[in-house]
Structure formats: C-alpha cells, structure tokens
Amino acid sequence: GAVVSQHPSWVICKSGTSVKIECRSLDFQATTMFWYRQFPKKSLMLMATSNEGSKATYEQGVEKDKFLINHASLTLSTLTVTSAHPEDSSFYICSVREGKLFFGSGTQLSVL
Amino acid sequence: AQKVTQAQTEISVVEKEDVTLDCVYETRDTTYYLFWYKQPPSGELVFLIRRNSFDEQNEISGRYSWNFQKSTSSFNFTITASQVVDSAVYFCALSLSGSARQLTFGSGTQLTVLP
Numbered sequence: 001g002a003v004v005s006q007h008p009s010w011v012i013c014k015s016g017t018s019v020k021i022e023c024r025s026l027d028f029q030a031t032t033m034f035w036y037r038q039f040p041k042k043s044l045m046l047m048a049t050s051n052e053g054s055k056a057t058y059e060q061g062v063e064k065d066k067f068l069i070n071h072a073s074l075t076l077s078t079l080t081v082t083s084a085h086p087e088d089s090s091f092y093i094c095s096v097r098e099g100k101l102f103f104g105s106g107t108q109l110s111v112l
Numbered sequence: 113a114q115k116v117t118q119a120q121t122e123i124s125v126v127e128k129e130d131v132t133l134d135c136v137y138e139t140r141d142t143t144y145y146l147f148w149y150k151q152p153p154s155g156e157l158v159f160l161i162r163r164n165s166f167d168e169q170n171e172i173s174g175r176y177s178w179n180f181q182k183s184t185s186s187f188n189f190t191i192t193a194s195q196v197v198d199s200a201v202y203f204c205a206l207s208l209s210g211s212a213r214q215l216t217f218g219s220g221t222q223l224t225v226l227p
Contacts, residue, residue, distance in 0.1 A: 045217075106155040
C-alpha cells in the first residue's frame with residue numbers, strides 16, 4: 001500500500017506567522033490528496049481535496065486564503081496555514097487514496 | 113448525504129475482556145465502502161479494514177472481527193481478549209464509490225484497556 005510521509009510531526013509558532021505542512025506520497029503517484037483537521041476528542045473533518053496541477057477543492061466553511069494548498073507534483077502536496085492564530089491550533093493529517101485511504105502521521109500545530 | 117454514528121464516546125474494559133465498538137451508517141447509495149481506523153495516542157491513523165457494500169460476510173483477523181449487517185446499517189467491530197495496546201480511538205468511516213470521494217468519519221470511540 002501507499003506510504004505517506006507528513007512533515008513536520010509537530011510545530012509551534014507565534015501568532016501571525018505562516019506554517020507549511022508537507023505531505024508526500026513515497027511510492028505512489030497521487031493526483032489527489034486529502035487534508036483533514038482534527039480537534040481534540042473530535043472526529044476528522046475534511047478540509048480540502050488537493051488536485052495535482054489544479055486548484056484545490058475546499059469544503060464548506062474552510063477559508064481558502066487561510067489554508068493554502070499546493071499540489072505541484074504527483075508526490076507532494078503542501079498545506080500552508082497563513083497568519084496563524086491560536087484557534088488554528090489543531091492536528092492536521094493528510095491522506096492519499098490508492099484503493100484504500102492511507103494517512104500521513106499527522107502534524108500537531110500549536111500557535112502561541 | 114452520508115452519516116456515520118458511533119454512539120459510544122468512551123469505553124473502558126479490563127485486559128482480556130472482549131469489547132464491541134458500534135458503528136451505524138446512513139447513505140442512500142447502494143454502492144459504498146466501510147472502514148475502521150485505529151488512532152493510537154501517537155496520532156497516526158492505522159487502517160484496519162475496508163468492506164464494500166456487496167460483501168456482507170463477517171471477517172476475522174486475529175483478535176479482531178467485524179460484523180456487517182446491511183439490514184440494520186451497522187458495521188460493528190469486536191476485539192477479543194483485549195490488550196492494553198488496543199487502547200486507542202477507533203473511527204468508523206463510510207465512502208461512496210468513485211475515485212475522488214472522501215471518507216465520512218464517525219466521531220470515534222475512545223477505548224481504554226486497563227491492565
């Protein structure tokens with residue numbers, strides 16, 4: 001199955017800064033990747049579908065300008081949290097579909 | 113729209129007990145896939161099983177077993193002889209057919225296995 005690498009595992013940043021999270025499909029060319037957000041004790045919520053070579057598809061309520069997604073190659077999608085605020089603190093996780101969905105290890109973002 | 117309900121928010125059992133995690137789903141589609149994922153404290157999501165809507169055979173994998181019943185729209189997960197390492201949040205999820213469809217997750221069940 002697909003191996004998905006997500007980096008960094010955790011990041012602490014100051015309010016107002018931007019943070020980039022990378023999601024790599026190591027052994028599978030992924031035209032589509034998915035970004036999820038998980039709040040403490042909550043289920044995962046799909047934020048957006050990242051499409052290689054085209055614009056991402058955002059779920060209702062997700063700010064496109066806040067959460068920038070770039071899928072420039074078949075193996076890499078990035079999520080940039082721009083001008084991060086404490087309310088953006090969360091666990092972000094990406095996934096790749098190769099038959100089944102394979103998930104990255106997640107990124108814990110803490111905004112001070 | 114699809115919906116997945118995991119009514120049990122938290123379950124605690126003592127090691128070696130059997131435990132069943134409930135999952136009820138809603139969808140109008142006739143073709144769909146059901147999943148179970150395990151999320152240990154470290155955070156990563158571990159795939160456990162995928163079952164398509166046309167296969168109602170129950171499945172057993174070691175201490176894990178799954179009971180899929182379309183008549184009640186349920187896909188329950190049983191751990192036999194639970195172990196401390198089974199402690200995690202378990203998510204049930206539903207996906208419609210199609211290459212770009214995302215999963216709809218249940219809210220998860222926190223399982224704690226006490227020694």
